Amino acid sequence: GAGVSQSPRYKVAKRGQDVALRCDPISGHVSLFWYQQALGQGPEFLTYFQNEAQLDKSGLPSDRFFAERPEGSVSTLKIQRTQQEDSAVYLCASSLDGRGTGELFFGEGSRLTVL
Amino acid sequence: GDSVTQMEGPVTLSEEAFLTINCTYTATGYPSLFWYVQYPGEGLQLLLKATKADDKGSNKGFEATYRKETTSFHLEKGSVQVSDSAVYFCALTNTNAGKSTFGDGTTLTVKP
Numbered sequence: 074g075a076g077v078s079q080s081p082r083y084k085v086a087k088r089g090q091d092v093a094l095r096c097d098p099i100s101g102h103v104s105l106f107w108y109q110q111a112l113g114q115g116p117e118f119l120t121y122f123q124n125e126a127q128l129d130k131s132g133l134p135s136d137r138f139f140a141e142r143p144e145g146s147v148s149t150l151k152i153q154r155t156q157q158e159d160s161a162v163y164l165c166a167s168s169l170d171g172r173g174t175g176e177l178f179f180g181e182g183s184r185l186t187v188l
Numbered sequence: 189g190d191s192v193t194q195m196e197g198p199v200t201l202s203e204e205a206f207l208t209i210n211c212t213y214t215a216t217g218y219p220s221l222f223w224y225v226q227y228p229g230e231g232l233q234l235l236l237k238a239t240k241a242d243d244k245g246s247n248k249g250f251e252a253t254y255r256k257e258t259t260s261f262h263l264e265k266g267s268v269q270v271s272d273s274a275v276y277f278c279a280l281t282n283t284n285a286g287k288s289t290f291g292d293g294t295t296l297t298v299k300p
Contacts, residue, residue: 076231077231104286106287106288108290113292113293114292114293115192115194115277115279115290115291115292115293116232116277116288116290117290118287118288118289121286121287123286128286129286129287132287164231164232166232176222176234176237177222177224177232177234177288178233178234179224179231179232179233180231181230181231182231
């Protein structure tokens with residue numbers, strides 16, 4: 074389809090495992106965002122790309138979290154040595170607006186459960 | 189930093205009732221304001237937006253007016269339907285920051 078695609082939709086990891094979450098944004102969208110959403114809360118900003126440049130990573134909770142978008146399209150969020158507090162839904166959103174101030178188009182999210 | 193405070197839920201209404209979901213914000217500068225909706229089993233999608241003071245965003249019978257003097261962007265609908273049952277998120281985007289800041293969401297259930 075033409076929307077934002079995320080995979081996997083569900084991921085169960087044992088504590089200490091590394092995980093990688095993929096986001097395929099809408100073609101041509103300049104901005105790409107990652108958000109973390111805990112149960113019953115709103116999305117919390119993690120990081121933001123404009124094309125391949127990571128302009129803001131101030132929301133990444135620790136150095137175990139790493140995101141990349143090497144060719145300015147697909148992005149991967151990697152979490153190393155997962156902890157139980159990493160359990161959440163990870164949302165990817167893209168925007169046509171290069172400044173990141175336009176409408177966000179969200180994927181359905183990747184639900185991570187760390188046991 | 190920027191923040192968004194939403195009316196706590198859940199909200200339960202009968203069909204055709206009037207809906208208000210309050211949203212206030214704190215931000216530097218002149219943010220754009222948004223309401224996003226998440227229907228069961230789906231991702232967040234934009235409902236409406238306003239980019240400057242006194243602008244009114246509207247869509248699907250929902251309205252919200254950007255009130256700079258009260259730093260508010262309350263969501264209203266005159267007559268809700270069962271199909272409006274969803275989680276509603278208020279959000280702001282600061283021009284200089286790029287990222288959006290979201291409220292915690294308000295769950296609306298509309299009963300027939």
